[in-house]
Amino acid sequence: MQVAVLTEPGEFAVEERDEPTPAADEVLIRMREVGICGSDVHYYEHGHIGDKVVEEPLVLGHESAGEVEAVGDAVDDLEAGDRIAIEPGVPCRRCAHCKRGEYHLCPDVTFMGTPPIDGAFAEYVAWPADFAYELPETVSLREGALCEPLSVGVHACRRGDVGPGDTVCITGAGPIGLVMMEVARAVGASDVVVADPVAKKRELARERGADLAVDPTESDLAAAVREHSGDGADVVIEASGAKPAIASTVDVARRGGTVVLVGLAAEADVPLDVLDLIDSELDVLGSYRYANTYPAAIELLADDAVDVEGFVDFESPLGDVREAFERASDPETVKGMITL
Numbered sequence: 001m002q003v004a005v006l007t008e009p010g011e012f013a014v015e016e017r018d019e020p021t022p023a024a025d026e027v028l029i030r031m032r033e034v035g036i037c038g039s040d041v042h043y044y045e046h047g048h049i050g051d052k053v054v055e056e057p058l059v060l061g062h063e064s065a066g067e068v069e070a071v072g073d074a075v076d077d078l079e080a081g082d083r084i085a086i087e088p089g090v091p092c093r094r095c096a097h098c099k100r101g102e103y104h105l106c107p108d109v110t111f112m113g114t115p116p117i118d119g120a121f122a123e124y125v126a127w128p129a130d131f132a133y134e135l136p137e138t139v140s141l142r143e144g145a146l147c148e149p150l151s152v153g154v155h156a157c158r159r160g161d162v163g164p165g166d167t168v169c170i171t172g173a174g175p176i177g178l179v180m181m182e183v184a185r186a187v188g189a190s191d192v193v194v195a196d197p198v199a200k201k202r203e204l205a206r207e208r209g210a211d212l213a214v215d216p217t218e219s220d221l222a223a224a225v226r227e228h229s230g231d232g233a234d235v236v237i238e239a240s241g242a243k244p245a246i247a248s249t250v251d252v253a254r255r256g257g258t259v260v261l262v263g264l265a266a267e268a269d270v271p272l273d274v275l276d277l278i279d280s281e282l283d284v285l286g287s288y289r290y291a292n293t294y295p296a297a298i299e300l301l302a303d304d305a306v307d308v309e310g311f312v313d314f315e316s317p318l319g320d321v322r323e324a325f326e327r328a329s330d331p332e333t334v335k336g337m338i339t340l
């Protein structure tokens with residue numbers, strides 16, 4: 001089978017490898033659609049994300065879907081030909097976090113395309129069957145692959161308890177900010193304000209139903225939200241990782257509101273006005289990946305309550321992976337897909 005391997009920053013090799021053999025509890029998947037995530041691009045450009053360093057050649061990719069080719073002896077709920085979305089983080093299933101159901105916080109998660117675990121830019125992958133979700137006929141394989149970023153949105157909206165009537169402000173209109181917008185709307189948010197300094201991203205957010213799209217480098221975002229909705233945002237979801245955006249969340253939220261931090265800043269230290277935070281009694285929450293979200297993400301797609309295919313800019317075959325990553329690095333690109 002063919003796999004695309006990151007051999008060093010900026011370099012891929014498309015190699016022939018043996019097809020994996022599924023263990024008893026695994027399925028063998030013929031991959032069909034794999035999204036290029038910002039973290040894949042970061043590994044491609046820099047060879048590391050924080051302390052996660054690519055020390056050996058690595059197969060990237062963790063937003064994936066495909067068809068079941070074969071199943072292990074102990075798998076009885078999937079069969080060859082089933083179309084599946086693949087949840088890329090598999091926990092130990094034994095620690096206290098796993099037992100509490102917050103398995104994304106398990107310290108021993110094995111996450112696709114994160115060193116040293118190979119990911120999904122491969123024609124075949126063997127993966128635990130309980131982290132593979134059958135797709136209904138109405139959900140495409142591309143949507144199945146994009147259940148991964150959609151899950152980040154489902155989890156963050158659950159963390160922020162976004163609900164009917166809420167004014168939600170989302171900073172960052174990359175794929176993560178856009179899925180936040182989709183999920184916030186689907187769970188009933190009545191007003192969605194999006195902030196992004198890139199004009200094309202603001203335009204896309206408007207086209208996709210943002211009530212207001214603000215350039216935070218030109219306008220005071222907190223003032224714009226107040227002017228638009230009469231108060232600060234009930235929930236602010238930070239989805240850019242930009243320091244000024246993170247710092248602004250305390251001001252953008254209404255008194256008694258909630259801030260959900262999703263974006264990962266390049267540095268750990270970001271100034272937050274804690275006096276304001278205390279005085280306004282804000283709930284400030286971190287949101288990291290997701291747990292128990294794939295069934296909800298698939299249902300949102302099956303109900304046509306969200307659109308994730310609409311922000312895909314391009315697709316490329318596996319053989320053109322390097323060009324695809326170059327395209328994905330453009331700040332105006334939202335999402336590129338590798339099709340296999």
Ligand SMILES: NC(=O)C1=CN([C@@H]2O[C@H](COP(=O)(O)OP(=O)(O)OC[C@H]3O[C@@H](n4cnc5c(N)ncnc54)[C@H](O)[C@@H]3O)[C@@H](O)[C@H]2O)C=CC1
Nearest residue numbers: 038172174175176196239240241242245262263264288289
């Ligand atoms: N906590 C988690 O589980 C996860 C976190 N992330 C993080 O979420 C963030 C967003 O991910 P993507 O959408 O893939 O990234 P992206 O880089 O495609 O999008 C970020 C967007 O933020 C915009 N931006 C830059 N400065 C801004 C500012 N001051 N105010 C508002 N927007 C600003 C950029 O123009 C861009 O459109 C990244 O930091 C990523 O690492 C991604 C996945 C999971």
Ligand SMILES: CC(=O)[C@H](N)C(=O)O
Nearest residue numbers: 037038039111114289
């Ligand atoms: C943080 C990321 O972008 C990535 N999706 C991951 O969960 O590691």
